Amino acid sequence: MxxxxxxxxxxxxxxxxxxxxxxxxxxxxxxxxxxxxxxxxxxxxxxxxxxxxxxxxxxxVLHRTITSFGTLQLGADQLSHVRARFPGMLRSVSVDVGDRVSAGDVMAEVESDSSLKNYTLEAPISGTIIQRHANRGESAREQILFTIASYDQLWAELRIYPEQLDRVSAGLTAHIVAQGRELISSVSHVIPVIDKPYKIARVSVNNSVASLSPGLMVEGHIVLDEDAVALxxxxxxxxxxxxxxxxxxxxxxxxxxxxxxxxxxxxxxxxxxxxxxxxxxxxxxxxxxxxxxxxxxxxxxxx
Missing domain, CATH: 2.40.420.20 (conserved putative lor/sdh protein from methanococcus maripaludis s2 fold)
Structure with a gap:
């Protein structure tokens, strides 16, 4: 040697x-x-x-996959715009931008113009206050006073082009890669997009730990089949x-x-x-x- x-x-x-x-x-x-x-x-x-x-x-376990790209988005039920139920004057505001609220939490108190009685504005969903257009003494009419967003669950919207469409369907396992993290979920549904040559595969992403943001670009690997190998x-x-x-x-x-x-x-x-x-x-x-x-x-x- x-x-x-x-x-x-x-x-x-x-x-x-x-x-x-x-x-x-x-x-x-x-x-x-x-x-x-x-x-x-x-x-x-x-x-x-x-x-x-x-x-x-x-x-x-080896995966035969197709790769697609897209963005993270909020679901329609994860964004709430809060308005006054009746016109009146804001007597108190108890939340600010960045505060987390639970459904039912009191955010403000309004004195009704018609009854002169106070009523409360409560959070309709749990989430984070991302916009506030309400201050004590201001008039509350039809404008949006608070916007609440829930980020605990996001949707990866992946573009599926015509040559891939016949292989992608709801129920397939999907690996979503974002900011160095890999999250495993499944395709919930595949929907058409108006005036676009592709469809969107929507994949639910549990964001309670990952703390990812809507609008973030992601890479998706949709699993078509799997093979277990010994080594x-x-x-x-x-x-x-x-x-x-x-x-x-x-x-x-x-x-x-x-x-x-x-x-x-x-x-x-x-x-x-x-x-x-x-x-x-x-x-x-x-x-x-x-x-x-x-x-x-x-x-x-x-x-």
Whole structure:
């Protein structure tokens, strides 16, 4: 076995900071299996410095999807404009823009012009006050005094073009990606749009935790069918070295390039038929760094 000591040239600053040496080891031909096993020795400290990330090979569900884009919108029943029931004068206002209210909360008190009796304006829905046009002593007529919006649920409105229409229907699972978050829901219905060449697939999005905003652009992945596979890795883990497709498998502080035979794939995972076993730890982020250094080591050794 020939060992060669070298740094990662384009990450030299990080290498110096970590005060480590990267050892590349290219193993000689193995007469039993005919493979060339290549290893890179990398301390955990340096691996962290160059942002090497690993995952565990395991079973996955592959999804055949179509991708669509759209925006988040409020539903019609999630926006309420509050007016005075009878003309009168505002005697008190108890809420302001940004306040959260529950259905039934008192927002203002109005003295009726006709009866001279006071009555209360109550919140018709739970949500956030996003507009206020009401002050004590002002006249309340037909104008909107308060606008309340409920953001706990939003709708992703995805554009579905003619070539996709025959494959998209209500009930299909949909993965909505917004601001780095992925939310799983389903298509509620597909509706036509006046004077547009596409239809809209509306997907309910639980926003009670995500705190997303209406108008935000989103990416939707609508699942057409699913396949469970026994073993899969992230697509980003796959690298080709000397015309062999494989992944870097981590064993303590060694990263071994391991050829694999692949099967089915979706936009996130690829099925592994041969080369790995369940629970193998492999590099899925920045594996190209290991590939580049391994290839340079091999080229240097060949000279």
């Amino acid at each position: 020939i060992r060669m000591h070298r740094t990662l040239p384009y990450l030299l600053v990080l290498w110096l900071a970590a005060a480590n040496t990267v050892t590349l080891a290219e193993h000689e031909h193995d007469e039993e299996d005919g493979d060339e096993n290549r290893e890179i020795h990398l301390s955990d400290k340096l691996a962290k410095a160059i942002d090497i990330k690993t995952d565990t090979a395991q079973s996955q 899969a890795v992230h697509n980003s883990a796959l690298q080709k070295v000397d015309e062999q497709l494989g992944v870097f498998v981590k064993d303590h502080d060694h990263y071994r390039f391991t050829p694999v035979l692949t099967g089915r794939a979706d936009d996130r995972y690829t099925e592994i038929l041969q080369g790995l076993k369940a629970n193998d730890v492999y590099v899925f982020h920045n594996s190209y760094v290991l590939k580049a250094e391994l290839e340079k080591s091999t080229a240097g050794h060949s000279h």
